[in-house]
Amino acid sequence: MLTVDYDRLGVGQGDRLLDLGSGGGRHAYEALRRGASVVAMDADSAAMKDAATVLSAMEGEDPVTPANRGYGSACVGDAVAWPFPDGTFDRVIAAEVLEHIPADRMAIGELTRVLRPGGTIAVTVPRWLPELVCWALSDDYHNVPGGHIRIYRRSELERRLRKVGLRPYGSHHAHALHTPYWWLKCMVGVRDEEHPLVRAYHRVLVWDISEATPITRIPDRLLNPVLGKSLVVYLEKPNGDGR
Numbered sequence: 001m002l003t004v005d006y007d008r009l010g011v012g013q014g015d016r017l018l019d020l021g022s023g024g025g026r027h028a029y030e031a032l033r034r035g036a037s038v039v040a041m042d043a044d045s046a047a048m049k050d051a052a053t054v055l056s057a058m059e060g061e062d063p064v065t066p067a068n069r070g071y072g073s074a075c076v077g078d079a080v081a082w083p084f085p086d087g088t089f090d091r092v093i094a095a096e097v098l099e100h101i102p103a104d105r106m107a108i109g110e111l112t113r114v115l116r117p118g119g120t121i122a123v124t125v126p127r128w129l130p131e132l133v134c135w136a137l138s139d140d141y142h143n144v145p146g147g148h149i150r151i152y153r154r155s156e157l158e159r160r161l162r163k164v165g166l167r168p169y170g171s172h173h174a175h176a177l178h179t180p181y182w183w184l185k186c187m188v189g190v191r192d193e194e195h196p197l198v199r200a201y202h203r204v205l206v207w208d209i210s211e212a213t214p215i216t217r218i219p220d221r222l223l224n225p226v227l228g229k230s231l232v233v234y235l236e237k238p239n240g241d242g243r
Contacts, residue, residue: 001209002030003124003230008170015091016089016090017039018084019040021096023042041082087119089115092119092120094121095122096124099126111164127230134182134183140190157231167237169236172224173232174224176222184201
């Protein structure tokens with residue numbers, strides 16, 4: 001299940017892409033499938049093992065045209081100090097990660113530093129209103145080690161990204177069907193995975209991800225402007241000539 005629209009981001013064959021906060025590698029996998037060369041990075045070493053397995057398996061597939069296949073790697077890294085030279089990447093994805101980082105301004109600075117001039121970046125964070133409801137319903141939702149430490153309004157997120165020289169050119173919301181699921185979990189207990197309503201809703205979400213059926217995809221798309229769980233902002237790093 002992807003949060004980022006790869007066509008809007010402009011991911012193509014031969015691009016160098018960084019997937020920050022990659023988790024198990026869902027965004028990295030799709031970028032690799034499109035012919036990009038991918039670095040998946042996360043602070044979670046267990047998640048990076050999973051991502052490395054996914055990327056390795058993807059590279060092992062027999063592509064129709066070998067030249068279309070990029071390469072993938074996974075590394076454990078600190079979100080505010082990265083081992084990459086300036087301008088290393090053509091595309092950067094930071095999906096649902098900034099809300100976890102105390103020094104988010106430093107992380108935004110690193111995102112910008114490693115992106116080449118003319119490159120593009122997709123930043124996703126939990127949307128303000130659905131997230132606010134979750135915080136109001138349950139302290140356990142966010143008050144845990146490694147949990148969410150802030151809620152971004154779109155205007156504040158874009159202001160911080162503009163401040164480092166990035167230029168927004170598009171946005172959208174995603175995953176509307178996930179918003180009621182998290183509200184439900186917050187009401188019955190975030191850690192209660194066995195509650196019958198939670199289990200039933202979770203089965204619906206798994207079915208949606210695995211089958212991508214119009215029965216769920218159409219309502220999700222129609223509800224995204226109102227209930228989308230994630231805000232996605234697309235930005236460009238201007239060239240030295242200001243374009």
